[in-house]
Amino acid sequence: MTLLETFFNPEVLLSSFPALLRGLVTTLTLGILSIICGTIVGLLVTLFRLYGPRPLRLACVVYVDVFRALPMLVVLIVIYYALPFVGIRLSAWTSAIMGLSVVLSAYSSEVFRAGIEAVPKGQFEAAEALGMHFPLVLYKVVLPQAMKIVIPPQTSNFVSIFKDTSLASVVALPELLKEAQDAQALNANPTPLIGAALVYLVLLWPLVRLVGWLETRAQQQKSR
Numbered sequence: 001m002t003l004l005e006t007f008f009n010p011e012v013l014l015s016s017f018p019a020l021l022r023g024l025v026t027t028l029t030l031g032i033l034s035i036i037c038g039t040i041v042g043l044l045v046t047l048f049r050l051y052g053p054r055p056l057r058l059a060c061v062v063y064v065d066v067f068r069a070l071p072m073l074v075v076l077i078v079i080y081y082a083l084p085f086v087g088i089r090l091s092a093w094t095s096a097i098m099g100l101s102v103v104l105s106a107y108s109s110e111v112f113r114a115g116i117e118a119v120p121k122g123q124f125e126a127a128e129a130l131g132m133h134f135p136l137v138l139y140k141v142v143l144p145q146a147m148k149i150v151i152p153p154q155t156s157n158f159v160s161i162f163k164d165t166s167l168a169s170v171v172a173l174p175e176l177l178k179e180a181q182d183a184q185a186l187n188a189n190p191t192p193l194i195g196a197a198l199v200y201l202v203l204l205w206p207l208v209r210l211v212g213w214l215e216t217r218a219q220q221q222k223s224r
Contacts (some may be wrong), residue, residue: 009191016183016192023179024199030093030175031162034100038161039154041101042108047138049109050116060109067106072164075099080171096168104161111153115146152214159207163200176200 049060067075080095090098119142127137169178180196 023176038104041105115150
């Protein structure tokens, strides 16, 4: 068998296509839900950390530090395999989304914090001088400016989360890589794995280029 037939076998790829498609749908759904949940939680953690009472601020610091330090795989295993020992049993979907979301929220929190702290304090003072209450200052003045700063690094976090969905197979969730592994074992040929790699490339390469473009644009705006 030639190298081409081993790694790019059209018949094996065609027979594996339904499985890869199922895995892609799972990966996209898992990634999108995790991004939504992780971004919202990350923003809330940032606001509590910056403006909450001292005990809550300390709790947020510990939360961010812990989940930035722990590997994603460890978080998923603890949620799915350890929590049942204390009576908390979660489905594969819930465990995967929770694991991906808490880690993303920790990284997102640092990104949001940097963005908010980059807004000049004079913006707060000017808004308060106009009689705007603090929540309105955040909503109308601070967050719109901060979002322009956080978009490039946050988009990079989104790319990382989509790649980390490949770890969801550890909690028995049949995402793209798991489906490809099963198809590879069924056909005794690595072509499905190559197919999965190509799908990841087609899915994530535009996002990687988008990150680069956003970073370049942000630098150009700063230099003006």
